[in-house]
Amino acid sequence: MSHPHISLTRFLIEEQRAGRVNAELRLLVEVVARACKTISIAVGKGALGGVLGEAGTGNIQGEAQKKLDVIANDVLLEANAWGGHLAGLASEEMDHSMPIPDVYPRGNYLLLFDPLDGSSNIDVNVSVGTIFSVLRCPEGVTTPADEHYLQPGTEQVAAGYCVYGPQTTLVLTVGHGTHAFTLDREVGSFILTTRGMRIPEETKEFAVNASNQRFWEAPMQRYVGDLLAGKDGPRGKDFNMRWIASMVADVHRILTRGGIFSYPLDSKCAPKGGKLRLMYEANPMSLLVEQAGGAASTGRQRMLEVQPNGLHMRVPVFLGSKAEVEAAVSYHRSHDAGAA
Numbered sequence: 082m083s084h085p086h087i088s089l090t091r092f093l094i095e096e097q098r099a100g101r102v103n104a105e106l107r108l109l110v111e112v113v114a115r116a117c118k119t120i121s122i123a124v125g126k127g128a129l130g131g132v133l134g135e136a137g138t139g140n141i142q143g144e145a146q147k148k149l150d151v152i153a154n155d156v157l158l159e160a161n162a163w164g165g166h167l168a169g170l171a172s173e174e175m176d177h178s179m180p181i182p183d184v185y186p187r188g189n190y191l192l193l194f195d196p197l198d199g200s201s202n203i204d205v206n207v208s209v210g211t212i213f214s215v216l217r218c219p220e221g222v223t224t225p226a227d228e229h230y231l232q233p234g235t236e237q238v239a240a241g242y243c244v245y246g247p248q249t250t251l252v253l254t255v256g257h258g259t260h261a262f263t264l265d266r267e268v269g270s271f272i273l274t275t276r277g278m279r280i281p282e283e284t285k286e287f288a289v290n291a292s293n294q295r296f297w298e299a300p301m302q303r304y305v306g307d308l309l310a311g312k313d314g315p316r317g318k319d320f321n322m323r324w325i326a327s328m329v330a331d332v333h334r335i336l337t338r339g340g341i342f343s344y345p346l347d348s349k350c351a352p353k354g355g356k357l358r359l360m361y362e363a364n365p366m367s368l369l370v371e372q373a374g375g376a377a378s379t380g381r382q383r384m385l386e387v388q389p390n391g392l393h394m395r396v397p398v399f400l401g402s403k404a405e406v407e408a409a410v411s412y413h414r415s416h417d418a419g420a421a
């Protein structure tokens with residue numbers, strides 16, 4: 082094995098010794114990681130475990146829930162309810178946040194999660210994942226409600242995702258870099274495989290659902306038009322495209338080798354403010370990307386400075402290689418300034 086055997090537990094203890102996390106946050110991250118292991122096993126079973134297909138229920142997003150959306154949500158609820166590190170939690174699959182019942186030991190953190198990201202790929206054996214974000218519970222609040230979660234992404238004390246693909250990989254930040262841990266299925270523990278992921282500033286790879294092109298705003302049309310024009314166009318270089326339609330998998334590729342991921346505003350999702358959700362998709366991914374030297378924006382504002390106005394608020398998303406995100410933003414800025 083090429084990597085020194087640093088388990089997630091040992092890594093977090095070292096972070097605690099260095100004063101970068103406290104014991105409570107360390108144990109919270111461990112609980113979430115353990116839940117991801119359980120979800121990874123369920124995902125891995127697929128049809129054999131009867132976990133594919135529709136659950137027959139819907140969520141506040143107006144989406145039909147998949148069985149694995151519900152299973153993953155239940156695993157995270159169960160694992161975190163009695164963990165003792167939380168004051169409350171919120172999920173893509175639950176209308177409102179849930180304060181930890183006072184029969185359980187309570188903690189000082191708020192956990193938000195997308196229990197199963199990439200739901201449209203579950204039944205076709207393509208990578209899916211879990212995304213999470215951790216905030217502090219405001220001082221003096223013992224029974225947190227939805228409004229206590231409405232903190233900008235800069236307030237996150239930890240963020241991560243776990244991608245369930247050929248490998249199960251947990252990617253984590255506690256505010257000091259972004260690090261990847263691969264699940265050693267024989268041992269059953271996450272092992273540090275990349276310390277300090279870095280996203281190249283420049284890239285030749287973009288990810289967008291191009292089937293939405295006719296619904297995009299003018300600056301987005303021009304931005305992608307110039308990417309597709311390649312080296313003979315204003316960008317002077319050829320670009321390649323990828324779209325897995327699982328945000329976790331697309332972002333993992335970008336954290337690994339660079340690129341830009343975007344889910345822009347389009348006339349279909351504009352009434353909702355966008356497609357992807359700020360609190361448990363865009364914000365955690367943006368913190369991971371920024372901690373790896375990348376950038377994240379709505380196209381018009383740094384993502385982590387967006388003031389949330391609801392638990393399930395949606396936003397346009399541009400994230401990845403710094404220079405490329407800045408390029409995408411500049412198309413929107415010059416358009417808004419009437420210069421283009």
Ligand SMILES: O=P(O)(O)OC[C@H]1O[C@](O)(COP(=O)(O)O)[C@@H](O)[C@@H]1O
Pocket residue numbers: 173195197198199200201290326327328329
């Ligand atoms: O179906 P589209 O338009 O390609 O959208 C794909 C996007 O939607 C998502 O699946 C939304 O997340 P959920 O699966 O958690 O609802 C993202 O993972 C992905 O980036």
Ligand SMILES: [Mg+2]
Pocket residue numbers: 195197198199328362
């Ligand atoms: Mg999602």
Ligand SMILES: [Mg+2]
Pocket residue numbers: 150173195196197198199200
């Ligand atoms: Mg989801």
